[in-house]
Amino acid sequence: MKNEAIISIRDFTMKFGNHTVIENLNFEVLRGETFGLLGSNGSGKTTTLRALLGMYIPTSGSLLINGKKYSVEKGGKLGYLPEERGLYKKEAVLNTMVYFGELKGMNRLDAQKWSIDYLKRVGLSNKTNQKIDQLSGGQQQKVQLGVTIINNPELLILDEPTKGLDPMNRRLLMEIIEEHQKSGATVIFVTHQMEEVERLCDRIILLKDGKAAVYGTIKEIKKQFDNKSLDDIFISIYGNNEDIKYA
Amino acid sequence: MHNLDVVFKFEVKRMLLKKAFWIIAIAFPLMIALIITIIYFSNKSTKQITTSFKNKNFSVGITDNSGLLSPQLINRLNIKVEKTKSQGIKAIKSGKLEAYFYYPKKIPGQPIQIYAQNVGIFKNSRYQSVAQNILEESVALKIKPQIRTVLISTLQGNINYETNTYNNGQLSGGINSVIAPGVFLVLFYSLIVTFGGKMLTSVNEEKENRVIEMLLTNVETKSLVIGKILSLMVLGFIQLLVLLIPVTLGYIILHKQFSLPGLNFLSNIPLDPTKIVIGAILFLLSFILFTGLLVSISALTPSAKDASSLFSIVMILIFGPLYAAPLFISSPNSSIVKILTFFPFTSPVPLLLRNAVGNLSISDVVFAIIILSVTCILVMIFAIKAFRFGAMEYSRRLNPIEILKHFNSK
Incomplete structure (x- = not known):
């Protein structure tokens, strides 16, 4: 099933008033791969994900998951960790996780069991009945990740998942993502950390001013840029006004 | 509607588990009970x-x-x-x-x-x-x-009086006939006063907590909004019950102390099925209209605090006509009464009040129900669209015209 596109974005343009955020963007994400969606702040990464998930209506073009426009009812097993993320502050940790589990189609008991196991794994087993706002920022982020992966998604979309995490928790989170990779899930990964990209991603797209600046496998892209590191490639692209390069 | 039941159960349960809900629900009857107890002793x-x-x-x-x-x-x-x-x-x-x-x-x-x-x-x-x-x-x-x-x-005060008045030769129920259909006006007023603010914060909560994006990939906007409205209705009725039970018990136990009539006075209240059914329909439509307006306001604004100024306008529109209550009773055919009765955003109070006092003709009722129904549908569609497209606006107040542009989108 590899090489079959799970996500297909064609001629996608997004305007807010007179401001064009994305212009004629085209790329595909293949089933089972880990795909890096990269770019500087304001380059259109989050807008692309929101439009893909039906939260924004594109000005033109098509954004398809499994060949269809995304709908909650027929969206399949999807996990989305947005950039702007939060949880019900006054709700208990376990109740929050179970609620999201039920929304994702799990039965209450399964959601409860999974949540307890997960909280144990991430060192929050003593926080099950605590309210979200009693947790530290990093602890809240672990709960948010739990909510995202509770239904063992086939498609995992993570918008800057490691933002604000300490090195230990970052490592834990990377391990969890790698487990999903190994189980065959497709992962879309937005990050500014190039070492994370090198560690996890099969292919990447780098957006600049709403357009694709580079697109392809890491190996191909590096070859194209004289085997520079991804950090250097990133800096060189944002330092120059080079044309789009498709590897 | 996908996941409506999950949203509804979650919203009801988490509100019932909040101390604040019970403190607010119990504080008022407790205060009444305290005053009655002091007077009693x-x-x-x-x-x-x-x-x-x-x-x-x-x-x-x-x-x-x-x-x-x-x-x-x-x-x-x-x-x-x-x-x-x-x-x-x-x-x-x-x-x-x-x-x-x-x-x-x-x-x-x-x-x-x-x-x-x-x-x-x-x-x-x-x-x-x-x-x-x-x-x-x-x-x-x-x-x-x-x-x-x-x-x-x-x-x-132990002398009983029985008044019989006639309308066009037909025996009318007098002041007692206002009680049964008038309950809907009281119910509407109580629900809005106790739950208006809560509705506003509840709808805005997801945006303020930044949980909205995680929710919208799992639940449709329609299910989320309707689940919230239904849960708030149920919670409103629970709060009314919490209020009514001690008041009723207090009345049964203490009515003699205060020289109030016994419960047998209930048998003197006429139950006009037509007025009751009309009252129920008007109440339901008024409530839907009000909640639709609140959801729209919440969706257009980034926080409950920002929404409060628009909320005041809605409250003035809905409850402002109460100041003209004597006019609705004495001059039902005056222009101002007609305008307030048929302008959808001011219509709930005049309609419920005039239905209770019995000066609303059948043609008025039909016309008002049509206007209210159409407005409710439009407001609810707008509210759901506004919620969907306003969901990502974390710091900006949206212009309603921006939402209208998306009116045809699915």
């Missing part, structure tokens, strides 16, 4: 004092310049007669008497003066009860027994 202590007075545990002196008091009663109760007011006051100061009442020449006109030992704010009220009792019983003894009975019943 105050009355009870007054009665006990009167009884103790009758059992000669209570020394009283009087001076009667009115000539209304019965000498037989004064003798029977062993009340000491003081010749002058100054003697009576002296007896109080020296502690020889516990209470002294001075009955002036002109009753009514001049006050009956009471001088007594201080026994505390609540217990001091016993003196007035006793002074009043002596006067009432003395006067009653001077009139014929049958007149006395009628007089006492009148004073105690």
Whole structure:
């Protein structure tokens, strides 16, 4: 099933008033791969994900998951960790996780069991009945990740998942993502950390001013840029006004 | 609707588990119960004092310049007669008497003066009860027994009246006929007052907490909004029940204490099925309209705080017509009444009130229901669209025109 596109974005343009955020963007994400969606702040990464998930209506073009426009009812097993993320502050940790589990189609008991196991794994087993706002920022982020992966998604979309995490928790989170990779899930990964990209991603797209600046496998892209590191490639692209390069 | 039940259950459960919900729900009936208890015990202590007075545990002196008091009663109760007011006051100061009442020449006109030992704010009220009792019983003894009975019943509010009025030759229900359909107006008002603010914060909560994006990939906007509205309706009714149960129990137990009619007065309330059904429909449409407006406001604004100024406008539109209530009853055909009745955003109160008092014609009802229904549908569609497209606007107030541009999108 590899090489079959799970996500297909064609001629996608997004305007807010007179401001064009994305212009004629085209790329595909293949089933089972880990795909890096990269770019500087304001380059259109989050807008692309929101439009893909039906939260924004594109000005033109098509954004398809499994060949269809995304709908909650027929969206399949999807996990989305947005950039702007939060949880019900006054709700208990376990109740929050179970609620999201039920929304994702799990039965209450399964959601409860999974949540307890997960909280144990991430060192929050003593926080099950605590309210979200009693947790530290990093602890809240672990709960948010739990909510995202509770239904063992086939498609995992993570918008800057490691933002604000300490090195230990970052490592834990990377391990969890790698487990999903190994189980065959497709992962879309937005990050500014190039070492994370090198560690996890099969292919990447780098957006600049709403357009694709580079697109392809890491190996191909590096070859194209004289085997520079991804950090250097990133800096060189944002330092120059080079044309789009498709590897 | 996908996941509606999950959203509904979650919203109801988490609200019921909040201490604040129960504090708000219980505080008001508790306050009423406290006031009733104070009045009850105050009355009870007054009665006990009167009884103790009758059992000669209570020394009283009087001076009667009115000539209304019965000498037989004064003798029977062993009340000491003081010749002058100054003697009576002296007896109080020296502690020889516990209470002294001075009955002036002109009753009514001049006050009956009471001088007594201080026994505390609540217990001091016993003196007035006793002074009043002596006067009432003395006067009653001077009139014929049958007149006395009628007089006492009148004073105690135990006389029943039955009014029969006619509309175009048909017996109308009088003031009692307003009660059953009028319940819907009270219900509407109570729900909005207790839950308006909560609805606003509840709808805005996801945006403020930044949980909205995680939710919208799992639940449709329609299910989320409708689940919230349904849960708030259920919670509103729970809060009303919490309020009504102690009030009803208090009424059953204490109605005699306050000379209120017993529960049998309920049988005198006419139940006009047409007015009740119309009231129920108008109530439901009004509630949907109101909640739709609140959801729209929440969706257009980044936080509940930002929404509060728009919320005030909605409250003025909905409840402003209450100030014109006498006009709805006395001049139902005036232009201002017609405008307020048929302009959808001001219509709930005039419609519910006019239905209760019975001056809403069938053609008015049909016209109003059509207008309200169409407005409700449009407002709810707008609310859901606004919620969907306003969800990602974390710091900006949206212009309604921006939402209207997306009206045809799925």
